[in-house]
Amino acid sequence: MQTKRYFFENEGPARSRCRPAEPTAPAPGRIARLGVLTTPHKAGFVALAGRPNVGKSTLLNSLLKFKLSIVSHKPQTTRHRILGILEGEQFQACFLDTPGLIDEPADQLQKSLRVESARAIREDADLIVYMVDAVEADPRKVGDTHVRPGTPVVLVINKCDRDVPETKLAAIEAAYAAALKADKVFRISALKGQGVEELKAEIIARLPESEPFYEKGQLSDRWERFFASEIVREQVFDLYHDEIPHAVAVVVETFRENQGKPDDVFATLYVERDGQKGIIIGKAGKDLHRLTERAQAMLEAFLGRTVTLELWVKVRKDWRKDPRSLKEFGYST
């Protein structure tokens, strides 16, 4: 089995760290040592764009055949730009899963999510995979797509496993393809894997010639502790309702590998009000216990080793409106 590595030293924006400072001369089909002309290596950044909940993270996981990005049926689950690397011998596609383009941000956190998404689309992408939901999309409300003129766009209509009339699909396709100047359209189901291989082939074909940006074999640029906090957050989205999941930030305080014993992962869940703390913990701590058990099992499956997960709950009043707390919890402001 291929070994998975998730992290790269010195976390930071992918492009600033990995792009060469000066453009390098194009490689016109490098000559291998024996004088045989080899196919040039291709590599590039592919932004997954679109509104929250259209299925961007599901597509990323399907492309990677590995669950890297957390998914839930509730909107705004993804809060960070997540890099997922798909590679072969001659290519490296660096996917940027974005939180999504929220129409009307309600607080500082949502504003930050929107800015982060727009930035990934504008600055980092060699190719944009713009996704719309076959059921929810309204061809009359295309809105601001944030796509920079000149960036190639592939339009993806997702959730085509759902029952949607052809006339509606055609109208969505026409409206979005025109607004985005997309030259290719795919109808897929990221959930069922329908059309994903064809989309993948198209993406790889469009990558520019380039050396790899990341060491081969690497799956992401984040530390394992980042994925630990995401896995806890995903379980919060799964187990709690209404406003609760949106009001929770997870900070991993300790991630310690222990020789011959389970790793220690200690994390704090920040909520906005005392009442939310009570709900997370539940009667006699029952709900927090269930959350801890489930998140621990998911984390162990992700890491492929045993861990001891401990969770604490603290109140940080209205943290979603407070730039300092947002920064402390790892959100760009």
Ligand SMILES: Nc1nc2c(ncn2[C@@H]2O[C@H](COP(=O)(O)OP(=O)(O)O)[C@@H](O)[C@H]2O)c(=O)[nH]1
């Ligand atoms: N029926 C159907 N549901 C999907 C499909 N892709 C994603 N979903 C669901 O849509 C919801 C949002 O997916 P997610 O990947 O988190 O969307 P994101 O916010 O764009 O990243 C989840 O409940 C997914 O299971 C699909 O192809 N078909």
Ligand SMILES: [Mg+2]
């Ligand atoms: Mg997502």
